[in-house]
Amino acid sequence: MTRKLDNKRLVIATHNAGKLREISALLAPYGIECLSAGQLGLPEPEETGTTFVENALIKAHAAAKAAQLPALADDSGLSVTALGGKPGVYTADWAERQWFEGDPGRDWYMAMGKVEGLLCEQGPDVDRSCWFSCVLAIAWPEGDEAVYDGRVNGNFSWPPRGTMGFGYDPVFVPEGREVTFAQLDPEEKHRISHRADAFAKLVAEQFGG
Ligand SMILES: O=P(O)(O)OP(=O)(O)OP(=O)(O)OC[C@H]1O[C@@H](n2cnc3c(O)ncnc32)[C@H](O)[C@@H]1O
Numbered sequence: 148m149t150r151k152l153d154n155k156r157l158v159i160a161t162h163n164a165g166k167l168r169e170i171s172a173l174l175a176p177y178g179i180e181c182l183s184a185g186q187l188g189l190p191e192p193e194e195t196g197t198t199f200v201e202n203a204l205i206k207a208h209a210a211a212k213a214a215q216l217p218a219l220a221d222d223s224g225l226s227v228t229a230l231g232g233k234p235g236v237y238t239a240d241w242a243e244r245q246w247f248e249g250d251p252g253r254d255w256y257m258a259m260g261k262v263e264g265l266l267c268e269q270g271p272d273v274d275r276s277c278w279f280s281c282v283l284a285i286a287w288p289e290g291d292e293a294v295y296d297g298r299v300n301g302n303f304s305w306p307p308r309g310t311m312g313f314g315y316d317p318v319f320v321p322e323g324r325e326v327t328f329a330q331l332d333p334e335e336k337h338r339i340s341h342r343a344d345a346f347a348k349l350v351a352e353q354f355g356g
């Protein structure tokens with residue numbers, strides 16, 4: 148049986164400020180004290196997995212072990228149908244390593260532009276459908292783990308629009324909408340996002356019934 152969060156303190160094992168903001172907001176109603184990996188000075192583990200699940204578990208176990216507290220990690224990314232699911236697990240890498248090896252800053256505009264460039268190579272009628280995936284993993288210092296996954300379908304849109312959210316939000320138009328994630332209020336993104344989808348499963352098992 149999956150272990151439940153019995154401790155009210157939870158390490159949020161991410162070094163991404165946008166994710167930390169969203170996860171803290173999603174957890175707010177559940178009386179959990181969130182401690183961030185940055186706040187605790189935890190190192191950023193190497194994401195050597197080839198799936199979202201593997202990477203989420205690597206990050207969660209590393210933080211749980213270092214902090215001796217349960218830890219929640221998020222591994223996520225954008226997959227584009229016409230690019231065979233790329234960048235997928237390597238979404239963050241496309242921004243940071245492709246052009247800025249050794250530079251702590253990430254240039255999301257360049258990364259989004261790379262996706263757009265590859266789509267344009269396939270002509271004006273290219274399929275622009277894509278999806279965001281999110282895997283949330285909880286790990287305990289004793290080695291127990293729990294995994295929840297989420298997804299939201301949409302279309303890759305160019306040029307980028309909007310200033311809210313983070314990462315690839317300015318180019319992602321969720322299915323059934325005209326605006327990008329970066330043009331939606333955070334509450335609205337939380338109703339439909341891949342992270343919210345995974346989070347609903349986490350809440351049902353961890354805090355439900
Ligand atoms: O590993 P941590 O420290 O959590 O932070 P990260 O930014 O490296 O995160 P990932 O390894 O999971 O990479 C996922 C990338 O996918 C993108 N991404 C994930 N969720 C997103 C969202 O809700 N909106 C926009 N972009 C998102 C964003 O660019 C992330 O950097």
Ligand SMILES: [Mg+2]
Pocket residue numbers: 194239
């Ligand atoms: Mg990462």
